[in-house]
Amino acid sequence: MVKFCDRGRSCRKPLTIKYFYAIFKIMPRLARLDAPGVLHHVMGRGIEQNEIFLNNEDRKDFIKRLEILALDNAIDVYAWTLLPNHFHLLIKTKERPLSSTMRKLLTGYVVNYNKRHMRHGHLFQNRYKSIVCQEDVYLNELVRYIHLNLLRAKIVKSLNKLNLSPWSGHxxxxxxxxxxxxxTDYVLSLFGNKRNRRKNYLAYVEKGIKKGHRPELVGGGLIRSMGGWSEVIALRERGDKNVYDQRILGESDFVEKIVSDLDEMAKRNLKRLGKRIDLEKLAEKICNKFDISMNELCSGSRRKIVIKARQIVSWLAVRELGYTGADVAYFLGVTNSCVTRIVSGTKPDLKKFMKLLR
Known part of the structure; x- marks a missing residue:
């Protein structure tokens, strides 16, 4: 039997049934939240607020990848905008889970970006942020909000300039x-008949200019739980009548329905946690403990001390903080199977590291 390790090289230990069982035990199944037909407001930012679009070639590459996914029936695209250090998308999932679509969009873009600009390493700040949206209540508002970003950021100077800009869906x-x-047909159909709908849409967008930044449309105005789904469920179990979460934008009944649609296996895998430390901050603390750099931690180095640090980060992030193996793998620059192997193996001594979680 051919044996491979997580990087594709031959190794001594084969993939066992126990290993595959560990994957399903550790990694929650996709909840219905990511089912076809769900509307998402997706945001992605450059690491340390660095620019992710340096020139028009970068922007065209990103847009082309978005086009391919839309034509491949993965998503419906209703609104989008590209700013120097972040992007906004308003999309509805179709034949693929959102996670699969975003992985294909961002991974391919980063590979080409790094080649074009002769760099390596991460480009985006952790994972993208995604908010599930109540379509009948918020779609119009979100289309307007997303497209006005270019004007609010003063990248375009007027509404007339926004009308012509190729860097948003407006x-x-x-x-x-x-x-x-x-x-565009679906969005414009919300603004009346074919004769007047474009005029009505533009008037609606113009009215939104005075509203300025809208924190309530990106979760900032809601009761938010940094623990993700776990805290939403905890709120429900405590009988909270107004359940909100940073991943949901909608009325209380809509949020309640989304949460109740989580299957039982997903619920069992969720951690009941409050505010949790950011992955990057955790990694920095571990690096300081081992006297190594963040670049070395995420470089795939096989030095014993780096492997040990990577093991501690993985165990604390997945087992103690409730991050998914995919989150940790993406951050560390390793494969999902690498993290799964680590957290399904022998538990390291974590006593002296537990205080770093505070």
């Missing part, structure tokens, strides 16, 4: 830039 809705992959 120009396609105005008929100034042709994008067959963007679902």
């Amino acid at each position: 120009s396609a809705l105005m008929g100034k830039v042709k994008r067959n992959w963007q679902n």
